[in-house]
Amino acid sequence: MDLGFTALELARIQFAFTVSFHIIFPAISIGLASFLAVLEWRWLRTQDPVYRDLFQFWIKIFALAFGMGVVSGVVMSYQFGTNWSEFSRIAGGVTGPLLSYEVLSAFFLEAGFLGIMLFGWGRVGPKTHFFATLMVAIGTCISMFWILSSNSWMQTPQGFSIENGIIVPQDWFAIVFNPSFPYRLAHMAIAAFLVSGLLVAATSAWHLLKGRRDALVKTSFSMAMWMILILAPLQVFVGDMHGLNTLKHQPAKLAAIEGHWETNVNEGMPLYLFGIPDMQAEETKYAIGIPNLGSLIMTHTLDGQVKGLKEFAPEDRPNSLVVFWSFRIMVGMGVLMILLAMSGVLLRKNQRLYNASWLHRFAILMGPSGFIALLAGWFTTEVGRQPWVVYGVLRTKDALSPVSAEQVGLTLIIFVLVYCVVFGIGIYYMLKMMHKGPEFIHSVAHSDRDVIQASNRPLSTIDDDHAITPSSSQPQERKDD
Template identity: 80%
Template sequence: MTLGLTALELARIQFAFTVSFHIIFPAITIGLASFLAVLEGSWLRTKNPVYRDLYFFWIKIFAVAFGMGVVSGVVMSYQFGTNWSEFSRIAGGVTGPLLAYEVITAFFLEAGFLGIMLFGWNKVGPKLHFFATLMVAIGTCISTFWILSSNSWMQTPQGFAIENGRIVPVDWWAIVFNPSFPYRLAHMLVAAFLVSALLVAGAGAWHLLKGRHDALIKKTFSMALWLIAILAPLQAFIGDQHGLNTLKYQPAKLAAIEGHWETNKDESMELLLFGFPDMQAETTHYKLGIPYLGSLLLVHSLEGEVKGLKEFAPEDRPNSLIVFWSFRIMVGFGLLMILLGVLSLYLRYKNQLFDSKNFHRFAFLMGGSGFISLLAGWVTTEVGRQPWVVYGVLRTKDALSPVSAEQVGLTLIIFVVVYCVVFGVGIYYMLKLLNQGPQPLALDQQSGGPGHFKTPMRPVTAADDAPVDNSEPQDASTDPASNSNTDPRKLPSDEER
């Protein structure tokens, strides 16, 4: 059952497994919540039914992702008591309040307005509904603020004292706004927006490849690509600044990321593109690098000094092989995102954005790249922090609960089975919705064909169906286009459905 692994190794695997599932869904909801706010704001400003119809489609994806994010997040919090009780005992005086602030300020805000956002389209005024959407979007960002503050404090701790073997807060301002927090917050928010933008662009590309060239698909594809073209280069700049911060406060992590063993005194450091760091031999095999570029990127100097892993005790070194490749996966996909944005701008200029099949294939294949890059980035962050759970203060092995390998192994197997079933079904349903794509709601209401909106059996899909006018009977022979100016706030009653 344990495969020769220790309780510590199994507990780390279990937490990595659950957090990898969890981080995907909040990333979707953070980005989609803001996207929905933009869509509804654009609808209220222009009265263009395309924005309204897109809102009603993407809010279903948002609702599914939000539900799965909440469930997976609750499971993670329990692990602090089951597998990592010593961490909670020693560092809970700092991390506990930060997580409580997230619940009080963000989760309550989201929960308070989520019902209005999902089910209140024809029950409240348009301005109040838009306000609810904005509050949910702001709530997701506030949630990110507190979660990243807690994680960043574990990476670059300050503002505390140690009393009777416990970490005691001394300066909450220093704790919340610790040295790495601004960079991590910006990096994560932009990553979440990119995850959603790539998902939306991939869905649009899929339907373009299937032959749909209506206004809904074009608008979906175009809006997502604008965001990618802006945010992908911005993310590269934020990542560079984050790297400088990591060099200052976590030099061992940066050395492991670069597969850098010797401190380059009085000479430049090369940037390794390829290699296999060997922790036992203290070298990187099969190196392929570019001279000078490492120093130039890391310290913005052709001969800047960067500490090598040999400067740190073997027991204080993170696993270079893992973070070396996880970082390069993240950066590689980041460069492809920049390429996607640049190509989209070029095709816009040539008026071929909706005609290039090869570009559509590229955009479709990049649809899931945001998730891969996000997970690779978190692997780099968390594995690079090892062997510390609170960097330089509390070792991971000292944060473990008094549990056996058999106990952790059994719960890990249960987690894998339950997660694959429950979240597998959720992801399948989400992909099914994406495959159906957005539909012109007024047209569907009249035609009664595929995609016809009727009273749903599942609460999630009840997120405000097609907005149509109930003021006078619908004539089946009427041109659907003539309904674009109907009252957008009214929905058909159960009898009319």
């Protein structure tokens, strides 16, 4: 079986495929866990049953995302041993303990309280249940902390020595809190919250567009739009700080992102809005740019000097064509998020937030934008680090296991088939639940015929044909939040 790729290329494709599938589920669970904690906190403070009903709807989505995140995450650790054994042998003294800390401090915390969070209603007190929800939310953030610390160390390594070709940790504080870690952690955290905020907004907008105007839909849409309004502009600020850090520690990556080949002298660097970087010709073809804006963004001065890709040896350059466009896709999604949030503010001011169908269509279209921006950002980060797996220390080709292209190609095909079936079913059920929408359980009075029976099976309500609909229960509308 000759796929026309080397073992290294296939191993990189396989890792990119599995990590891309994996990252979307933790992003959902990180954001939704905090959203669930806010919903339960609001319920405890106000005793408004709308928040409890929203909690019991979104916890089903969280449970699915959490489960698929755990399953897909297991594959990642196995790949370090199968395809990247040299990386584990050389750098495992640093990355191994960091990933172990994630399991010991975060995964056990999540696992310990997840059962109470999912099945504890009516079995433990309200405050105890809220504590469990809070611990799960904190656990997801701690998990993100250690994963981002490990990845950031691979981007900006420090606190180690090399002995007999092996990376040996010397200063764990320097390793954990490496130069790019604070910016990457903040960037990823905001991205995860935006993923969930956009998901909630799109789900609520779908039901608003279908005619629902009840308290459940309006409350969730309002909360999601506030979250996007706060986080989308904040992400721009954090992204700017992250870019300055990249310019300092990974100048080749920054030059590749900007399609910048010649170091600018006595003039500002333009910001290319469009172009096709050509790695062979060492130029960005068909470039359309704004003069001096690149220097202004990167150095905060109009004529600041930025190294071009030609300053680096050809074998040390990342693929500019990939990161040039992945970065612009990420930024483009961010601009649309801000536009959505600002549109919501204007319509909220005019009391048309729940009646503007064009906004609801916009929110539905923006539902996947968080995932698109997240994946584009990670492609920018990881492809931009090449050809290094540990930047400046260990090349990717030297981290590969002694495997053949046929072996890696076969496992890649198996991964694609299994992932599409297993996670395709999970995503189908998730979309089906969101299509059905939140239901009134505690927030309106029901007749005996309409009582929704509580179930311990998180997926059971998907096929419940007797659930109360807005047309049958006619709940009283809630004022705008």
